[in-house]
Amino acid sequence: MRLLPGLLLLLSFPVLAQSITFNGYVRDERTGEVLIGASVAVPSQKIGTTTNHYGFYSLLALTADSLNLVVSYVGYRTSNLRLLHPTSQQLNLTLTEAASQLNEVLISDQVTDQNIRQTQMGSLNLSLKLNKTLPALFGERDILKTVQLLPGVQGGQEGTTGFYVRGGNSDQNLVQLDEAPVYNPNHLFGLFSTFNTNALNRVTLIKGGFPAQYGGRLSSILDVTMREGNSKKFSGQGGIGLIASNLTLEGPISGGRGSYMISGRRTYLDLLLKPFLPKNGKTNYTFYDFNAKINYRLGERDRLFLSVFTGRDNAQYTGASSLNYGIRFGNNTATFRWNHLFSNTLFANTSLITNTYQLSLSTLQSGYVAQIYTGLRDYTLKSDWEYYPSPKHTLRWGGIVTNHAFAPLASSARLPKSGKIPVFPTDSITRQYATEAGLYLNDDWILTERAALSAGLRLPLFRNPTATYARLEPRLSVRYLLGTVTSLKVSYSIMNQFLHLVPNSTASLPADIWLPSSAVVRPQTSQQIAVGWFRNSRNNAFEMSIEAYAKEMRGQVLFREGTQLLKSSEIEQNLAFGRGWSIGLEFYLRKNAGRFTGWLSYTLSKTMQQFANLNRGKAFPFAYDRRHNLALVGSYELSSHWTVAGNLTFYTGRPYTLPVGRVQINGGSTLYNDIYADYTSRNNYRLRPYHRLDVSVTHKKNRTWFGHPGTSEWVFSTYNLYSRLNPYFVYATTDDFTRQPIAREVSLLPIIPSVSYQISF
Missing domain, CATH: 2.170.130.10 (TonB-dependent receptor, plug domain)
Structure with a gap:
């Protein structure tokens, strides 16, 4: 690994000898938080760059008597820095948040x-x-x-x-x-x-x-990137909503050499529901999440980060009928990162990561109990390198290795005579282990004033006791400027996936199951090609894009029709494998400036799947194939204190499967009460079209909290303003009078008003 940086430095020596290099971090002047994607440019030389995921930039400029360095970020005042007789140096830059609230309603923090x-x-x-x-x-x-x-x-x-x-x-x-x-x-x-x-x-x-x-x-x-915390002073924010409260605290460490951030959220839904529950039924649902992050600057070239996250859900329900269930699930993650600057043009990030996910669920109905347990644990080591040999050239390379551990369990049986649901034997579950690794190299290169490309190659490897898979994943993106405000882009990529979440759409399981690739379950593979047209107008007040894509997916996984799992060892033997394909056209229009800001998005698409052992081998629509999908999002600033916002959504109803009849078989003993449905084709019906309008009104006011300046914010919102009864799902039942099978539609969320109160200090 050491030979590659040295070789690249040697090859770029003629360029570096004629240039000067600026590098450093771009931060928020008030909090010290790094700004990801901020622009740093020298307009006179028509060169520029953006900060990476850690707020770091490196910019090579031609030697000159003076240079004007322009730093910009959406929502912040642009900074112009005049440098006389500049030399290669580290420049840590800060930006001040713009006073106008109009910039706070942008979809993107792009430059x-x-x-x-x-x-x-x-x-x-x-x-x-x-x-x-x-x-x-x-x-x-x-x-x-x-x-x-x-x-x-x-x-x-x-x-x-x-x-x-x-x-x-x-x-x-x-x-x-x-x-x-x-x-x-x-x-x-x-x-x-x-x-x-x-x-x-x-x-x-x-x-x-x-x-x-x-x-x-x-x-x-x-x-998703967590905040690093305020390195300037102690601050915080908190809020109360209808079902949960949150609190975030942050502040400096060692006089600003580092900072911390802790944030938590907890529901009180269980307390709110208690008065409304029937006497012969009880329920309980709690959830919480907790985030924390610490960063510390060892010197000008080294920074350390530690971030942790945990989230938990716990639900229990005992109904007046025979239906009972209990579910517990949650995630834990921890990431330790080391940023190191080897030279003015060579940056590296090395991370140690661990994450776990566990889900356990039991359901009891009509004398039968079904259980499922899914456990995953990952240990990961990864290292990413970035090298800037010239203003028009950026190289990225690195590697990653992950050790996976899986613990699947699924079963269904009659309830024991004792009436007690068996306890999960999680300690005795046979673990499955696998190793996933990858190496990559990516080259971003501005070829001419109009043309640029990003070419990359990734080499993934997956291995477990039953199989080994090594693949090649080429990536290519090309951009061509049609003018100063218009460009055309084309991209092609191959992706592989070695972990599978088997959906429960055809199996009577209460939750989904994660499985690794094996000798039976082969990896999923996709090829995608996309073409896009991008244009800005009115000095970037409007942005518009049209993208068309075609995508093919192989190694798709579903349960076989009529699957009834009695134990986890049967999972692989009850899977069906097939392919899928999707084509689409995406339209996107965004307004960035003025009192009214927002965007319009429309997607026209079609997604199909085909499995040799499903639907008689005929192609059928994907479960979330929606031909038309429209979203209109907007925000209007009435004054410096009041803002009105809303979103309107419309999309075609998703497909679902309805049986054409039912067959009763006597003498059996299964979870299905001896009744089996007769299906002619998969996803043979569609739900009604979906549409909904949500609106909100926000009132923000400057206040003093605990002797410090801050703000308060009321948000009044209404979900589904005109109370459209959109279909949630459809189930088959029997008419009480005719005794014929019928389908009934269930709607879940009518008009729902909400209010929340937030403070910051």
């Missing part, structure tokens, strides 16, 4: 023209400030609900945070928090995500044209 000039396509950065003004279900702000409003993204069931990108399943999204994967980023059966907005710095969604440093999933990367 001016970056969407036109960057080679990366299919990538969007979410504005956390905008997220705080949008309508919130039960007063809980949620970044995953905002993700669902972007082009190319399909939401799951109504009100949930599940998302499906360009025809992929939910497990094909890599959701990572400070580089640690989060396998189930949800609370309350998916109604809320585990991400506390107050603890976050930046959220980036990548849905195509994947850089080579990302791998392990087919459809998207949701990269």
